[in-house]
Amino acid sequence: MHHAIARILKYCGALASVFAIAVCALEGAKSAAQGGKQSQPHAGASANSSDASPIYGVRIPAGYRDWKLIAVKSLKVGDKADQLRAQLGNDIAVKAFKEGTMPFPDGSIIAALHWTRVLSDSDSAVIAAQFPGAQSFVIGSAVNVQFMVKDSKKYAATGGWGFADFTKGKPGDQKLHEACFPCHGPAKDHDFVFTHYAPTP
Amino acid sequence: MHHAIARILKYCGALASVFAIAVCALEGAKSAAQGGKQSQPHAGASANSSDASPIYGVRIPAGYRDWKLIAVKSLKVGDKADQLRAQLGNDIAVKAFKEGTMPFPDGSIIAALHWTRVLSDSDSAVIAAQFPGAQSFVIGSAVNVQFMVKDSKKYAATGGWGFADFTKGKPGDQKLHEACFPCHGPAKDHDFVFTHYAPTP
Numbered sequence: 001m002h003h004a005i006a007r008i009l010k011y012c013g014a015l016a017s018v019f020a021i022a023v024c025a026l027e028g029a030k031s032a033a034q035g036g037k038q039s040q041p042h043a044g045a046s047a048n049s050s051d052a053s054p055i056y057g058v059r060i061p062a063g064y065r066d067w068k069l070i071a072v073k074s075l076k077v078g079d080k081a082d083q084l085r086a087q088l089g090n091d092i093a094v095k096a097f098k099e100g101t102m103p104f105p106d107g108s109i110i111a112a113l114h115w116t117r118v119l120s121d122s123d124s125a126v127i128a129a130q131f132p133g134a135q136s137f138v139i140g141s142a143v144n145v146q147f148m149v150k151d152s153k154k155y156a157a158t159g160g161w162g163f164a165d166f167t168k169g170k171p172g173d174q175k176l177h178e179a180c181f182p183c184h185g186p187a188k189d190h191d192f193v194f195t196h197y198a199p200t201p
Numbered sequence: 202m203h204h205a206i207a208r209i210l211k212y213c214g215a216l217a218s219v220f221a222i223a224v225c226a227l228e229g230a231k232s233a234a235q236g237g238k239q240s241q242p243h244a245g246a247s248a249n250s251s252d253a254s255p256i257y258g259v260r261i262p263a264g265y266r267d268w269k270l271i272a273v274k275s276l277k278v279g280d281k282a283d284q285l286r287a288q289l290g291n292d293i294a295v296k297a298f299k300e301g302t303m304p305f306p307d308g309s310i311i312a313a314l315h316w317t318r319v320l321s322d323s324d325s326a327v328i329a330a331q332f333p334g335a336q337s338f339v340i341g342s343a344v345n346v347q348f349m350v351k352d353s354k355k356y357a358a359t360g361g362w363g364f365a366d367f368t369k370g371k372p373g374d375q376k377l378h379e380a381c382f383p384c385h386g387p388a389k390d391h392d393f394v395f396t397h398y399a400p401t402p
Contacts, residue, residue, distance in 0.1 A: 065401040066269045066295070072285045074275050074318065074338045084273045086287065086399075094267070113402050117275065122387075123395070137275045138397075145402035166402070186323075194324070196339075198287075200266040201314050201346035201367070 053164030054174040058149050060166055061090070064111045068094045071198040074117060074137075084117040084139055087195045093150075097197040103160065104191050108150040112195075116140035143167070148193065159184070159192045254365035255375040259350050261367055262291070265312045269295045272399040275318060275338075285318040285340055288396045294351075298398040304361065305392050309351040313396075317341035344368070349394065360385070360393045 052059045067088035075083045089097065093108035118140035128134040144167040152160035163180035165172040184192040253260045268289035276284045290298065294309035319341035329335040345368040353361035364381035366373040385393040 068267045069270050069287055069289060071340055072273050072287050072316070073340075074285060075336070076338075077335045078333075084275060086270055086273050088270060113399075115273070115399060115402070132279075134278045135276070137277075139272055139274075139399045142400045142402035198314075198316060198340045199343045201316070201343035 051169075051171070053147075053162075053166075053171040054177045056149070056155065056158075056162035056164060056177065058147055058162045058164035060145070060164075060169065061109055061111070061147065064088060064090075064109075064145075064147075065113075067111060069198070070094065070097055070110065071195050073195075076117075082117045083143060084115050084137065086113045087111065088113065102191055103152075104150045104193065106150050106152055106160075108148075110148045110193065110195065112146040112148075114143040114145065116143060159188070161192055252370075252372070254348075254363075254367075254372040255378045257350070257356065257359075257363035257365060257378065259348055259363045259365035261346070261365075261370065262310055262312070262348065265289060265291075265310075265346075265348075266314075268312060270399070271295065271298055271311065272396050274396075277318075283318045284344060285316050285338065287314045288312065289314065303392055304353075305351050305394065307351050307353055307361075309349075311349045311394065311396065313347040313349075315344040315346065317344060360389070362393055 065088075067090055070087040070089045070093070073085040073087070075081060075085060088111045090107075090109045092105055093110050095101070096104045096108055116139070117137045120136045120138045123136035123138070124134055144165060146166075147162075147164045149155075149162040149164070150160055151162060155162045158181040161181070161184070163177060165176055165180075171177075181192075184194070187194045190196075266289075268291055271288040271290045271294070274286040274288070276282060276286060289312045291308075291310045293306055294311050296302070297305045297309055317340070318338045321337045321339045324337035324339070325335055345366060347367075348363075348365040350356075350363040350365070351361055352363060356363045359382040362382070362385070364378060366377055366381075372378075382393075385395070388395045391397075
């Protein structure tokens with residue numbers, strides 16, 4: 001079922017493919033090379049390295065979990081997917097978001113962290129006692145993480161961006177990564193980036 | 202309606218009060234003193250300052266928007282509230298989360314940022330073409346921000362925590378802030394903190 005979904009979604013744009021990546025990452029992980037999580041800085045590694053994404057050769061940037069917050073999202077597809085998502089950026093990316101710099105400067109990296117979204121019965125029960133139907137959702141478990149890395153020369157053929165999708169530290173397969181750039185096409189006027197910077201409360 | 206809800210929720214624990222704060226912040230803002238957003242470091246300001254929270258005297262910490270991500274949540278209460286939420290922490294707080302240090306050390310500050318959650322028609326439409334009912338939600342606008350500041354001596358009467366709720370830079374009123382500590386009671390075994398650290402994908 002997942003493979004069929006993956007093929008259908010591969011040619012859909014925008015978030016369809018983000019979702020495809022999220023779902024397909026589960027499939028992609030099966031084909032991922034052996035190897036544990038590599039917390040190495042983004043470098044021009046061979047795309048054949050087991051710890052780098054196919055096509056683009058992007059590795060998991062060290063310390064990305066501590067990057068600054070860009071925005072938060074949630075995604076639900078019937079009973080197939082229910083996720084909480086956060087986009088984080090390195091300093092170059094976040095500075096560009098804040099200043100409205102377009103296109104993003106070389107060196108910008110955006111990380112999209114995805115988790116399952118689960119209903120918190122204890123929290124919800126407290127609210128629901130007064131507000132029937134109240135629902136408080138929290139993070140369940142990690143699903144996958146995706147990266148967009150700006151290098152206008154190296155990735156000139158794909159709008160200046162290199163893409164990567166990792167599940168449990170392993171990159172997805174070639175087919176998965178072929179879907180990235182086409183699906184970001186609808187965001188061309190925003191330098192192929194869907195995410196917008198969340199306002200400061 | 203909002204005032205009635207506020208009174209009911211004031212005595213509810215856990216997330217009921219977090220919601221109460223979120224909803225009541227709209228009411229609280231009306232009673233907030235005049236003054237724009239004060240981006241000053243947390244200091245022992247008089248609780249009567251127009252830019253500090255009643256009871257606790259907590260001000261909006263400078264630069265909190267760029268703090269590290271702790272976790273993400275969403276909250277829905279019928280048609281009354283639909284929010285995306287992020288908890289951010291200063292370095293002391295995040296270090297404690299990562300290392301499982303309990304209770305949180307003095308100087309820890311946790312920020313809870315709340316936004317409205319809105320359906321993105323354009324994103325959803327792309328996915329829904331293949332997956333009927335697919336829904337992609339993004340941040341609409343800022344609602345309010347809340348802070349918990351650890352000072353075990355200054356705030357000994359309230360578990361070592363000082364609380365604050367700001368809407369558009371203005372602190373909520375006394376009644377709003379009286380609800381904070383009682384409602385965090387159910388989290389006593391986790392140093393009165395509901396949020397847990399999101400795993401790294």
